[in-house]
Amino acid sequence: MTESAGGGGLASPRPWARLWAWLLAPRDIAALAAFRVALGLLITVSAARFLAYGWVGVLFAQPKFRFTYWGFGWVPAIPAAWLPALFVALGVLGVLLMVGLFYRVTVVLLFAVFAYVQLLDVTNYLNHYYLVSLLLALLCFVPAHRAFSVDAWWRPALRRDTLPAWCTLLLRFQVAVVYVFAGLAKLTSDWLVHAQPLNIWLAARTGLPWVGPLLEERWVAYAAAWGGMLFDSTIVLFLLWRRTRPFAYVVVLGFHAVTFALFPIGMFPFIMVTGALVFFDPSWPRALWARVRRLPWHGVAPPSGVAVEVPGWKGRVALGAAVFYALLQVLLPLRTHAYGGNVLWHEQGMRFSWRVMTREKNGSATFVVRDSVTGRQWHVPPGQYLTRLQEREMAVQPDLILQLAHRIARDFEATTHHPVEVRADVRVSLNGRLSEPLVDPTVDLARQEDGLGPKPWILPAPVSPPVHLRPTRAAQARGR
């Protein structure tokens, strides 16, 4: 059953029809095509970085042990010799996305390969890789190749000047979720009252030219902390509002340029600067092009007299799926509240929640294995199984500690032919607090099951405030 929702406007008084009219209203395809090009370029550059810097070997080939995501232990590892080919494929697929060639197949393959690479080892998890995976998943449903693409060039039947508004809305929603939750994640006393971990990070960058000496001043850390929180939590509003959008985007560029200059966050600023483009008018690339060519620009008139058909059950299923996706994206970052406590400490609900740059955390872990029959003990340093990079991540994330404990138990039981107990001696420092035990050292982790439920063997977070660093240059000047 279908019904007319009016010519791209709000002709029908019925809310349901108005919703469809809003979602299906034709919008210039130009902005989405530009987004497709930019995302393809970023993926290609990312893949090239991995190959050029040798990260493929260090992150994927060297590890003898892989940490898997809960529920994804079945994902197989490919032979190490094929890994470079996988990243070459990512780079090539990025180029295909950019030029819009074999788009439908390309974007699905790109999502599959990109997500597969992320699933290979949890210790490689980064928020912006997760974001790219989500954007690619969304692009699987967005026909962003119907203009400005090789596909549209050689198959004229594909060509469209517009796409339904929901295509842009989905991407806007996704980028908005990142910013808003990144802002909400900073509503903590560590961030706002103590300016940590920014104080630690900035104080270590005093060697930078011009601004260096200022960076260890505490007020600078506070300004950066509050500014960062306000930026993250409000920028979407200003990007959505047409009158403030250009200024907001300048702020976006400035903010991410500063974070790129100060912190080793690789492609993250570029991805966010690209992502924020989805908030612009759908015709912005045409307007920009006209300005570059010094041609008059009067905007693109929306198609008139075109009745938007309210879709039948398929459309409703699609809408339902989109609503489910949106709910999931909102609930995932909030799930940590079901666990209680400090997520920065216990990490339950930390991943997929956009808690970007909210902690400086380091741990020291040793596994103590005890033969249940003979009573003999061994101390297993994680380095026996992990690369240094994996060890650094594992030592502060309880679920990864548990995974390694299970592997150690299996190995020792295979060699001793006795059941063994595995306990973990783990000390962790969070945002400069003196280190404290992270997990109960009396609990046999070999007998603990992994899962989504709360992990009672994680000890409570320290209650002391984080460290307050002083400016060392000023301290010297006062006669240390």
Place this chain on the structure above:
Amino acid sequence: MALTALLCAACSDNKPKPVDPPPTGGTDVRAELLSAAGACMLTTARDFLPKATALQAATVALRDAPDAATVAAARAAYHEAMDVWQVAEVMQVGPAAPRSNPGGGELRDNIYSFPLSNRCSVEEQLVSKGYESASFSSSLVTRRGFLALEYLLFYEGAETACGPNSPIVAQGTWAALSADERASRKRAYAAVVAADVHTRAQALVDAWVPEGGNFQKTLATAGPGNAVFPSTQVALNTLSDALFYVEREGKDQKLARPLALRDCASDTCPELLESQFAGRSKQNLRLNLVGFRRIVEGCGADYAGPGFDDVLVAAGAEAVATRLRQQVVEAEAALAAVEEADLKEALAQDKPSVQRVYDDFKGITDVLKTDFITTLDLEPPAGLEGDND
């Protein structure tokens, strides 16, 4: 943005606020540490050079006139040189460090390759007289350096560590050597190795001094424009990487393995102790802590002078500095509490005392890996520049 503007407006009220004095351009305590650490490393290298010279002379004397006195003198020279080198072990920065490190010159592995050792390889050299080859100084590090020297000067047994597949066992060439011939070749081999150590010791000093490679200046001037250390933080990271010797080599190799906490099937594994023939495993650990303290606390008398603890204190992290110093003192006390002359006897007679040393070394590395690197925003060794968010 409106909120930001509001915040900025709030910042600009006219109420006087107590503020820290602005930076005055005074010497950065971090830069001061780098300068002092470089000086300390040069001093240690300079201390080592005459010991290496004496060792070379003593091994030549032993080779040319072997008797009980020259044997004793060569062994004493070995101990004296090793006493300095074990302090330097914790200072593997720049010329001494692996080539993968900033400014790495790999001199350390050529002087002392622990834990890489291969007694069989040394014995094969004895049989083949490979030490007489012109290319010996570029042969495998396990055939050279202090580990080979320790075996050559201190081990008097007749058996070989080589397995039946080794040519010197399969072809009977080891067994064919008389005791006198074996001893003679050991003396000649030791003289060659000691000369090689001396050459490396000289190269180490040359790499640090102003009239040579001037690495001291390279370290002290870390920052923009410095090709090796483009920032102070990179240089501090290199220094802190060197401190992790107490974990990798100290806790995990020198203590955990002999204690049978890893890689050992028996109750104890004294054969995995660091010093197998000279009986100085305990002394080596003690000296490692001396080197550690010279970087952490200061290189002067009683560890005075700039150290990492001064950076921590200046930054307001006194508690971390105190905790770190306290752990080192406890480790030293645990070592001193081992009554036996060496860990070999201690493992046999009082294993818990060695376990306490391990526990206290772990205490140091716990602080290093948590409070220390967190507060100073350092990276643990082998950290990777990545897209960290």
